[in-house]
Amino acid sequence: MLKPLAIGMAVTCCAPAVLQAQHPKGEKEALAWTLQGLREGYCVRFLVEPRTAAKEVKSGVRPVPANQDPTLHPAIQQLIRYQPDFAGWSASNVCFYFSDAVQVGSHRVAEKNPRNRQMLAVWTLPTQEGSSGVRRDAVLGIYSGRGSLIRTAETAGVKLREAHVSVVDSADAGTDIYTIKLERTSLIWRGHPAGDSTKADRPIEESWSSVPGTRTGPWSVRFSFRPTSTRALVGSLTVQGKGDLTKWLKGSPIRFVGPLYHGGAGELQFLR
Numbered sequence: 001m002l003k004p005l006a007i008g009m010a011v012t013c014c015a016p017a018v019l020q021a022q023h024p025k026g027e028k029e030a031l032a033w034t035l036q037g038l039r040e041g042y043c044v045r046f047l048v049e050p051r052t053a054a055k056e057v058k059s060g061v062r063p064v065p066a067n068q069d070p071t072l073h074p075a076i077q078q079l080i081r082y083q084p085d086f087a088g089w090s091a092s093n094v095c096f097y098f099s100d101a102v103q104v105g106s107h108r109v110a111e112k113n114p115r116n117r118q119m120l121a122v123w124t125l126p127t128q129e130g131s132s133g134v135r136r137d138a139v140l141g142i143y144s145g146r147g148s149l150i151r152t153a154e155t156a157g158v159k160l161r162e163a164h165v166s167v168v169d170s171a172d173a174g175t176d177i178y179t180i181k182l183e184r185t186s187l188i189w190r191g192h193p194a195g196d197s198t199k200a201d202r203p204i205e206e207s208w209s210s211v212p213g214t215r216t217g218p219w220s221v222r223f224s225f226r227p228t229s230t231r232a233l234v235g236s237l238t239v240q241g242k243g244d245l246t247k248w249l250k251g252s253p254i255r256f257v258g259p260l261y262h263g264g265a266g267e268l269q270f271l272r
Helices: 050-055 074-082 147-155 244-251
Strands: 029-048 061-063 090-104 107-110 118-129 135-144 161-168 176-182 185-199 204-211 219-226 229-241 255-257 260-262 265-271
Touching: 029 050, 029 074, 029 118, 029 219, 029 244, 050 061, 050 090, 090 147, 107 147, 118 161, 118 176, 118 204, 135 147, 185 244, 229 244, 229 255
Parallel strands: 135 161, 135 204
Antiparallel strands: 029 090, 029 255, 029 260, 029 265, 061 118, 090 107, 090 118, 118 135, 161 176, 176 185, 185 229, 204 219, 219 265, 229 260
């Protein structure tokens, strides 16, 4: 029998299944963002036990169990196939997107130094509404590593939390080091791309709920990401700190990073 995997690495050949974004009727677009010049994106993927997940969702919705999740990554599919005790857990993701600029409505946010990228991160948990069956990912945290984007977002009515990002590109050693602090949790990824890149032939589309607003209630968001290529990652993930995310990651039977997405653009449509 396969033992629980307390790991921080991934060798992935393909992206998870794409779920078309679902949204209730009647909501209208109020704001559009564009992630321009996407240099790379990747997700930290893990499982959350049912009672913990249930505490994080609002009344009328339920966490989606892994064995009912069509977007489940192949690595998690393999885990629950050999260890069905984890089939009722939910697959949570923390995804990071690094771009040259973010267009927030009519305002373009970019840094004077082109080496300083905009970083947008989102921590999600898949949920389903009990009455309609609509699938949306509850946002447990949305972050930026740049004060300029945080301030612009706040003016537009969106509350981003501050993240601290450090990237060491060790081309000679063959290992890059990403250190990202999300509140009381630090994620340290040491690794590198592996194998050849493959063409990304379709967009990744998601529907988010509970995105914090600054002046009124939370937003719903339709997120579309159109990378040009994907590539596997090999490396290790270290988790430090005392935040909820730390506890969730350390309590997961599996955690890994990948695949790596390159190029393209992303769009966020904020709805109410």
